Amino acid sequence: MFMKFIIQKSGFFLLFTFLGFFSANAQETGSISGMVTEKGTTNPISNAIITVYNSEDSSKSGATESDATGNFKIESLSLGNYRVEVTMIGYNTAVVRGITLTKDNPNYVIKSVSLSQGMTETEEIVVESEKSAIEFQADRKVFNVENQPITQGGSAIDVLKNIPSISVDNDGNVSLRGSTNVKITVDGKPFGLQGQNRSTILDQIPANQISSIELITNPGAKFDAEGTSGVINIILKKSDNFGYNGNIVLSTGTQDKYTGSLNLNAKKSNWNVYGNYDYRQMDFNMRGGFQRYNFIDPNAAYLDQNSSGRFRNNNHFVKAGLDYTFDDLNSLSLSGNYMYRDGKRNGRINTTQYNSQNNISNQLFSITGDDRTGYTLDANLNYLRKWKNSKRTLTGDFTFSRNDDDLNSFTNENPITPPNPTPLNRKQINKDGTNNFIGTLDLTNPFSETNKLETGVKATINDIDRNYRTEDYNWNTNQFANNVGLTNQFKYKEQVYAGYVSYSGKLDNFSYILGVRAEQTNTDGELVTTNETFKTNYFDLFPSASLSQKLGLTEEISLSYSRRIQRPQAWALNPFKQSIDAYNYFSGNPNLKPEYINSIELSFIKYLNTTTITPSVYYRQSDNSISRVRQLLDSNVAVVTFENYAKTKTYGIDFIVNSQLFPFLNINGSVSYFKTEVDATNLATALVNENSTMSGRVGAMFTAPDLFNLQVSYFYSGKITVAQGTLDPFQSFDASITKDFFDRRLTLGFRVSDIFNKMNFKVNITNDQNFREFIEMKRDTRTAFFTLTYRFGNYKDQKPPKRRRNTDQQQPQQDGFGF
Incomplete structure (x- = not known):
């Protein structure tokens, strides 16, 4: 009875969220926020000027100043591609490029922008926007799991336990929408998972090697017709950083x-x-x-x-x-x-x-x-x-x-x-x-x-x-x-x-x-x-x-x-x-x-x-x-x-x-x-x-x-x-x-x-x-x-920082992210 109570309350919570958000005014806008600190320390920098430019035409989209704690937030930005410039008298200028606001991820957080005192150079950083936890594509749902602490030290079984519509029992048997007859692949390949020891192999795939889980409940003609309830595709990580x-x-x-x-x-x-x-x-x-x-x-x-x-x-x-x-x-x-x-x-x-x-x-x-x-x-x-x-x-x-x-x-x-x-x-x-x-x-x-x-x-x-x-x-x-x-x-x-x-x-x-x-x-x-x-x-x-x-x-x-x-x-x-x-x-x-x-x-x-x-x-x-x-x-x-x-x-x-x-x-x-x-x-x-x-x-x-x-x-x-x-x-x-x-x-x-x-x-x-x-x-x-x-x-998901002289600071130009 207690478990029924818990899940019913969870259902009521989600339903309430659903109804409540539907009554709100949905907007096709997003925000960029972050924190400005002094490089080499954790000291916040207040009154730094943060300016947002549209990557398509370099037009100015918004501006603000950092508060006493170094935090800033610029709202009501249309979805699209942006770059952010952070300036402060007596410090170098930092430029953060490659920020993308989407329907799935309309609010981008720059964890920290560090400025160096007495520098005259501009440091440019090209970033890759963090993936949304869930992405909805034409024929599948994609669950990005590579940054989930909940699976550290675990296996693919632990990852699948946290995916909606998937159930994993105590013996490692995986079911999708109530059916254990689901096709499971790794990077689209069988990987031995079609045999009797499927749960054993899944328990041996390390969670820290998994990038995402693709859930395809009604696959189209391009996919194999095998699988009662659909396809679960495990995508392994693959780095391509320079x-x-x-x-x-x-x-x-x-x-x-x-x-x-x-x-x-x-x-x-x-x-x-x-x-x-x-x-x-x-x-x-x-x-x-x-x-x-x-x-x-x-x-x-x-x-x-x-x-x-x-x-x-x-x-x-x-x-x-x-x-x-x-x-x-x-x-x-x-x-x-x-x-x-x-x-x-x-x-x-x-x-x-x-x-x-x-x-x-x-x-x-x-x-x-x-x-x-x-x-x-x-x-x-x-x-x-x-x-x-x-x-x-x-x-x-x-x-x-x-x-x-x-x-x-x-x-x-x-x-x-x-x-x-x-x-x-x-x-x-x-x-x-x-x-x-x-x-x-x-x-x-x-x-x-x-x-x-x-x-x-x-x-x-x-x-x-x-x-x-x-x-x-x-x-x-x-x-x-x-x-x-x-x-x-x-x-x-x-x-x-x-x-x-x-x-x-x-x-x-x-x-x-x-x-x-x-x-x-x-x-x-x-x-x-x-x-x-x-x-x-x-x-x-x-x-x-x-x-x-x-x-x-x-x-x-x-x-x-x-x-x-x-x-x-x-x-x-x-x-x-x-x-x-x-x-x-x-x-x-x-x-x-x-x-x-x-x-x-x-x-x-x-x-x-x-x-x-x-x-x-x-x-x-x-x-x-x-x-x-x-x-x-x-x-x-x-x-x-x-x-x-x-x-x-x-x-x-x-x-x-x-x-x-x-x-x-x-x-x-x-x-x-x-x-x-x-x-x-x-x-x-x-x-x-x-x-x-x-x-x-x-x-x-x-x-x-x-x-x-x-x-x-x-x-x-x-x-x-x-x-x-x-x-x-x-x-x-x-x-x-x-x-x-x-x-x-x-x-x-x-x-x-x-x-x-x-x-x-x-x-x-x-x-x-x-x-x-x-x-x-x-x-x-x-x-x-x-x-x-x-x-x-080069462990970060970014290209190496580029530096240019302050004397080269003219009207911002196209940065190539609008293609």
């Missing part, structure tokens, strides 16, 4: 967590070379269990299992790249990512089984553990060709990825009731390998400033080999022997060949994008152990449309539609059973069909003086929806597998607010409500379920110049419905603080995640006539991190 620059980041956390990274970049003339290395050691404690009520076997009426364990993961992440510009029309980029991982796990399991008279029928204690190693290699070649006197472009992109994982695990059972002199001792040796090749060619041909045609082709080839071997200890021969029933090799090859056409245009304030994508899918599966094969070939068309109408200078409404597909993953198709423990197995389903999705979304954007408001409503219908199910294999053993549900309908609303209330305070929040209706009557007449879910997120960033940055974030996810039952609500509250030293060369940070330790994972299986089961997992999500960052070289 000269050399870099940084070192060290972090330590509670429960033996350590990270360190080195980032380097060098740019000169036509060359840009960059490289990053990151090391992460993460230790986690895990506990959990389940209670199963069996309705078909009175001797196994109730099963209670409790487990605990400790994990240690060591990860190495390397990124390197080279950009070369041949001339104004041709450029080439080479880049690669390499991630190596190894981990250990040790656990204990207590299992007790009762009959219908509540007497113990079976009791055992098990010791488990595993060693795992793996790597992900991603290599990319990109070529860009432009045409002279034309905006036509041709892009070629070719990517090869290799993902490899080895797992050696063991289970030693110690029966208590009844005693067993030959208990189960089991070893499992799993080897998974995936090769992925992607080749694309994209042509963009503008017919005018507002109309263009885009077309392209793409080939995606996945080659997967999964080899599982299980050995049980033979007490007669005193050695391990192969368990044929749990040993198999599964090979799977998927080829997708695609082509698309997209046309976009604009008529006054109305714009549109119309497109269609064609995909031919060929799959070949081979069960090497039994010499069985299966093939599927199918062709699909995926139309898409996006319509947008500006309702004035500050309002825009858009309507979009897309048809999409969710193909079965290889690990969900392999029918051979894998043993998790004596009472739990996993098995794929080779009869899975592709899931087809039709999605429609209506969005509205309102730009206000300091606030952006975005409500969206959507409807999504999935036919043959692929879902995880849990079934009783016999009276004792449950198996997790996959089935196609007849139909799943989801409709809901997202409401996002981003507000820069003051230069030092940014507040953002979101509330999502959706209802899911699940129809699995093709499996059993009783498998029908529905539920409404509300989730919300509220965050604030407080910036005290020259003092500290403070960020807090709260997230709540309501109950989620599946055909067999529900997932319980979960929540998290995080906070962080950073402090800069030595002109931002050194930054110290402290972060605490899940302060109240409320991130739990609990599943209730109640909609099955044979059994009921309640599963709960919990790991130590409450973690504190201390982080140190040191920057060197």
